[in-house]
Amino acid sequence: MAVKQVSIFLENETGRLADLTEILAENNVDLNAVTIAETGEYGILRCIVQNPEEAVAALSGKGFMASITEVLAVAIENKPGAVNQVLQALADAGIGVKYIYSTIQSAKGEAAITMKTTDQKRAETILKNAGVKLCEMEDLK
């Protein structure tokens, strides 16, 4: 049920991010979700796109180190406490969250959160048992 995320290493320089999105635009890559983890000098941009392999190939040829990481994406109802339900289930099972970010809301009005945990396999089982809906790539369009 894992979703494929593209991770890209970035030097923290003005314009570097625009260089990257330019390549994505040229290759017709639609960003469904995007987040950046950064220090003063570096960033790692993580994004969900529908054609991750093509995005990686396009970026690799242009001086960006891009790779694919499997992450979990879960559908979230648009109401208070929805995110907490997911995270509480993981916390109770002793699973840590390495990072988490939300996708752009889909046309259907649904949202999803994407995350990487300390134990992806168990997290998947725990969440399924908790009645959380796990998303496929196309759910994130």
Next chain:
Amino acid sequence: MIWNKEMECADRETMRAVQLERLQATVKYEYENVPYYAAKMDKAGVKPEDIQTLEDIQLLPFITKEDLAANYPTGLFAAPMKDIVRIQSSSGTTGKPKIVGYTQGDMDDWGEAVARGLTMCGIGANDVAHISYGYGLFTGGLGAHAGAEAIGATVLPMSSGNTARQVMFMQDMKSDVLCCTPSYALTIAEAVEKAGIKPEELQLRAGLFGAEPWTQSMRDKIEKGLGIRAHDIYGLTEITGPGTATSCIENNGMHICEDLFYPEIVDPNTLKPLPVGETGELVFTTLCKRGMPMIRYRTRDICYLMDGKCACGRTSIRMSRVFGRTDDMLIVKGVNVFPSQVETVIAKFEELTLNYKILVDRKHNSDTIELMVEFADGLEIDDIEFVENMKRRVEHALRDILQIGCKVRFLNAGTLPRSEGKAVRVEDRRKYE
């Protein structure tokens, strides 16, 4: 086996007496036969008769590669051309090559020096010496050749190139020792593997490698790939060629033929002599050469000397491997920094490539040094913690080696400009006005 026990195992007192006598003769001969150096000595206010002890060598002016360039082609020859039996040459840094002339006596001493080195490899008259250094003006091929002839080995003058033929001869002629550059040894080892030949099927048991810097990982690959023990051989054309020093079975420094070549280590900044064990620039004085003697020739190579008796039985002073060249040396915060030191650190991390650049600058009257280095292609980075950990580890390793802090900046694979010739590794942005 020791080729020349009398000289290689002499006690200190005897060796120093030999060295002093030969030094005095060399200085007198140079003063009388090379006007350029005589003028240098006059300017320094030193006469041949002022050399009364070995330490008096410090009174003598240095010879540099600039002196060789200024005297191109034969201005520093001391013997008349009728006595010069050989010319060898190496590339100079400023266009004109360095030209070196040898008398027959010089040729014999060169053979003697390499003979000692081959004997250190356990090679003798019953063995086949496979010489894959280039033959020609470069001293590698003909130098190793002279040594192999001196010990009465069967010489295979292969020269370099045509690797498939090298492997065939090595196998069919049962070569015992391979003499070539370490990088070519690696090429031969790869060809051997490709040909499906196991190292133990070769008779080869030793290698005598030099003429370029090499790393421990190269040594391991060569030794394993060819099933041999690798020995270092050091030398430079200006002094004679390969054989000035060679490492023995103990692999603990290279034994210098110090009755022929007198070594000193000097501080590259002050040019003051440094005690044994301290790292600095290697300086050689030839003690027997007559074609073109070199007095206090600055090799630009950085290393240190080791004294004391070696477990192999030799007493001759040893030199460490060469850490770098003064030409590449940077002085940052008053500390000497060599790109080669930085390179050793980078090579320890498989996450990094040897595509790097060292940036030196001065901010608020203080020097800064920064290393820009590319990540290895294909590395999967999804974790900022990974990057920060790497940064900490590399900076720590650099501080250990350089003794000063060096900031590290990682770059995407393939982003540093590639050069066609020699890579530009250092950018010094400091301004001194």
